[in-house]
Amino acid sequence: MNPSIAGALLLVCRKLLTAFVQLLVVATLIFSVMYIMPGDPVLLLLGAESNPSPEAVASMRSQLGLDQPVLTQYFTWLWNALHLDFGNSLTNGYPVSSYVLANLPRTLELAFAAIIVATLIGVPLGIAAALKRGSMRDTVLTSIATVGISVPVYILGTLMVLFFSIKLGWLPASGYTDISRNVVEHFRKLALPALALGFGLAASIARMTRSSMLEILGRDFVRALRAKGMPERRIIWQHVLRNAAIPIVTIIGLQLGNLMGGTVLVEAMFNWPGLSTLLVGAVSARNYPLVQGAMLAIAALFIVINLAVELFYSLLDPRIRRKRS
Amino acid sequence: MLEVRNLSIAFKTSAGLKPAVRGIDFTINPGEILGLVGESGSGKTITSLGVMGLLPPNAVVTAGEVLVDGVDMLKLSPAELRKLRGRHVAMIFQDPMASLDPIFTCGDQIVEAILLHENISKTQARRKALELLEKVHIPDPARTMRSYPHELSGGQCQRVMIAMAVSCKPRIIIADEPTTALDVTVQKQVLDLLRGLNQEVGAAILLITHDLGVIYEVADRVVVMYAGEKMEEATTQDLFTNPKSDYAKALIDSMPALGSKHGRLPVIERDDAGNVRSVRPEPRIRPAQAGPVPDSAGRVPLLELRELCKSYWVKPSPLSTPVEMRAVDKVSFAIAPRTTLGLVGESGCGKTTLSRAVIRLSNPDSGQILFKGKDIAKLSESEMLPFRREIAMVFQNPYGSLNPRQTVSDLVAAPMIIVGEGDSGERGRRVAHLLDAVGLPRSAASKYPHEFSGGQRQRIAVARALALKPSLVICDEAVSALDVSVQAQVLNLLKDLQVEFDLTYLFISHDLSVVEHVSDTVAVMQKGRIVEYGPADGIFAAPKDPYTRMLLDAVPTIGVERAERGAL
Structure with missing residues (x-):
């Protein structure tokens, strides 16, 4: 192959790979920030003022998959994100991806x-x-x-x-x-x-x-x-x-x-x-x-x-x- | 053909006009090569730019005429001037790599130059460009057409520039230091090419250079400039056999030449009235407190290299595996105490890689570096520390190697501070002593590097190198950036200091005449290997290796006339 074309291809491939790794790192950071942040999304979702029963909280937690081990949550989230599935909005249940794609x-x-x-x-x-x-x-x-x-x-x-x-x-x-x-x-x-x-x-x-x-x-x-x-x-x-x-x-x-x-x-x-x-x-x-x-x-x-x-x-x-x- | 009459150029400064060129006259006849010689700052480049109407915005022509075939270039409108440039008067510059646009191929740039002045099709222009590249003897012209400047060597870039300059058959070619950035062997080729084209195309050449050897080899007549004024105009023959002006005489004397005897170089001095003369300073006498001269006979060499190797790994193409490039290939030599070893070779031969390995700025791959009999090639950073005091270095560029924000006293004291030697009073005394030794006034201590000339800065660099009383000083092209007369001063200084401080030099240079002047032993390096090594007298008198012979042949010599005159 022409060395300059080969060089260009190699350059593009290397850049693409770097970009993918960067994206993976960012995704991991975004996931962990959300995990570390104070406040319980379940309580938020059910309305903390209404004092929800422990059963309701537990069932919502398993419904959202939040009772799973962190790593399982992480990989599920990453896998879904790769398919452009970011879960559903907590406020009205519409898929997040439709909001993102619209905006x-x-x-x-x-x-x-x-x-x-x-x-x-x-x-x-x-x-x-x-x-x-x-x-x-x-x-x-x-x-x-x-x-x-x-x-x-x-x-x-x-x-x-x-x-x-x-x-x-x-x-x-x-x-x-x-x-x-x-x-x-x-x-x-x-x-x-x-x-x-x-x-x-x-x-x-x-x-x-x-x-x-x-x-x-x-x-x-x-x-x-x-x-x-x-x-x-x-x-x-x-x-x-x-x-x-x-x-x-x-x-x-x-x-x-x-x-x-x-x-x-x-x-x-x-x-x-x-x-x-x-x-x-x-x-x-x-x-x-x-x-x-x-x-x-x-x-x-x-x-x-x-x-x-x-x-x-x-x-x-x-x-x-x-x-x- | 080109007539410069009473040309004066001045720089605009905040304090008013500062003259740079004063009343210069010269004429170039058709087919002639006129040399314009002078040291840096003498106004030779600014004269050539004035002729082309290319003065920088801060310079103005204050008087005079530049007549090209009777037309005064200085009175033309920008559009008329532009038509003359390239077509009537073409120019070749000092740094060929920087004078080509890096993002266009060489072929495109030549084609562009042709199309600016000739009304032909692009295909015709390309064919013509190819012919021109053949004419300047470029290997593989078709590939050069497609190459970008950074893919060519300096010599090849200068050939491309020359091809471009002759593309429209100009009547006059102004060549401003066309070979200064090139190796001697390449310089010889380029000069031969210029001379050939001068005969073939019939263009007159104004050759601007600081190198008297180049003038001697190529020019028919010479104009000598100093401090913006013409000192002398003569045929080349006359200038070298019988220089009229004191300055020309002094300039010719201060240049070390092949075959000249060892000894002190005359330097140029100006007296209070502004007259210049050549002075051969007396060598300094070894001070009594330095003690008796150490007996070096029969002792081990101060520095000995045994089979030293250093490689770089380069990829010829992106998909291939890296291949080994041996920058230093089994180099062995020894330097006896208080002597100088001159290491010569062309750019890229591995001289600098070698010097960096010797002071362990980089780690050699294999081989031994014996310093006072102890192998320092594999020492760790901390084990190296005591040896760092013993080995000092002076670099090529005195403008780049001194931190502009430090005073001279800070600069010279820096090595002492690094190793924690002495208190501030002691360091101050030592700085003063070192300034005396390198011939700078003590008042220099509180000044900054920009307040000094190139030669003075190199003296500061030498003082810094001597701060820790080293025994070995590595001078990597230490005088290459300096003018001949300043070079002579620094070379004299290095010799004085060798006697006074019992120094041993590893003197690296591409300049054979300088190496011959300073060295006791010489090593010639080519492509990482030492091809010839031995006493300097022997090598210069009877070189054995073909490469050494080629290098020596390529050096422009002015020996004959000077010897006839009995100047040395």
Whole structure:
């Protein structure tokens, strides 16, 4: 087999295996955290105030499988989780997986929309600042980026609601409309939470783009390209940006991963029914199976996104692609 | 063809303009190779960048003209200038690996250079690129087309750069230290190639270098620069037989050359009026308190290696089993006390791996390291401690080997603090004594490394190495990063210290002239093995191994003219 293809395959297999092991470790942690946490789910379920009889408690316990040895519980849970069966919600008995599957695409959609906003703003700003290093433009852009990083998302969100929905009345302040019911309304409601999240993230992407571009602009080969007579614009877009891409892709990927569980504030503020909303609700209701299911889904998304980012590196940089060989 | 008239360039600093180049004039005629020689900081690179209009943002041309076929490059618009670059004037840089974009294949980069200036199809450009690679004698041009820069050696990368530079048949090629980062044998090939292309393509070459040997081998005429000013312009022949300026004379003298006698190297000095002259300092006399010279005759060698081996395991392809790469292969040699063993070889031959194994920074696989007769190859970390005091090391890069956040006194005292020697007063006295010994003022103690020049920093590194009164000092390319005149100072210093402190040196270098100058015995290393070992005089006078002969042949020599002049 062609050694470089073999190398690429080997790389992918190794990454997949690592991802699986990571997921297993996370799953174990999630299970044990739930086990160690104070409070008895059975009492909670039966209503501790109603003082349930010991028989009722015992029968509920065996019904939930909580009378089994811990290890048996763990392996049963893991086995079921592998089949996407996270048990049933303690509050209404519906399967957890149906909740997770319903909310997961909404979180993904919000996260991707926010990251696209952030990239579209951050990368060009970073380039603009880097090309005029030390100029007025650089100073202004860098200061805006610093402010952007330090303003909490709920303040930015509130300001945007005040401006765009209350003052101008362009966009709805909150809520969610399913795409199958009304496409336009769906995206109108996506806009504000995505912008609010995206602006904050754009700031750090801009800073990373700026410093990474500056590092590459100082390299010898850029001078060599100029000596070849290549137009400056082409040097920037074709050579410098591609070389500068790895740290930028890294930070975009990390942010996307963080968004999987990190949209709590925005989801709550804009009434967006995503995974975070689900998780917060489940935690306050001590709905253990739902908490476990939501946490595992978030962790899995995070790991998958990181995997995708790492594989993307080797597309960007031949040195990573071939170094493994 | 290229005429530089009264060119002045200055750096913008917070204190106003600081001149870097002052009123330089020179002309390159068609088909000629003009050498521009000077030490680092003399302004030769900034001159070439000024010619290309590629000055860094903090530098400006303050006066002068750069005429290419009568057109002043400095007055052109960026777009006009760009058309001239690559097509009329091409450039080759010092570090070939860094001058290629790491994420594009070499073929794509040559094709890109061709398409910038020629209106041909991509297929035609690829064919042309392949031809160019053949012309620069790259082995397997088709594979090189598909290779990324990191997959090639430095010499191959420089050939790719040269192929790119000649791709549009430029009239002038500016080569800025094109061989400085390469081994001598590769340097010879690249210089031969440049000279051949100069005749074949007919391009004039501006060859910028600090290496007089390179100039002597290749250039037709030479411009000598010092501190931003032109010192002398002469034909190569004249410069070496009859240098007019004091500086050129001093520069030529300070360079150790093959076949020159042992002794002290002249160094360049500036007097208060700013005039330069060559001075041959007297050797220092062994201080009385050092006691009588220890009698070393008939005693055991200070360091003896027996069949020392160190391997690395590398995977040639991802699916294959690792294979053994013998970086150090059954190396045996001995160094008598108070003598110097010069270890020469090209990059990748295992010199540094060997030195790291000797001070046990890495563990040798097999073999013995006898230090004062005791085998230290298998000692544990704690058993090694007393020996660590006895063996010190001086590294190549004086900019990287000194912690920038420590003062000189902290740096030099650090080894004493590590082994817990003396109180602070005692350490202070010893630091002062060491600074005296390496020729730095005592006021240096409270300063930081960035306040010193490269040569001064290497003196600090030497002082630190001597802090624990070692008997063996390993100098790993200790003078390679320094200018010739500074190199001469440091080499003189090392010789003085050998006498004063009874030191034994393991002197590792790729530079044969330097090794000949300092060594009593020489070991030549190739691919992990010692191919020739013996007294320095014998090896340099009558090398037996073909590899040693090849190395010696590749060194650019300026011996004849200098000897004629009777300078040494």
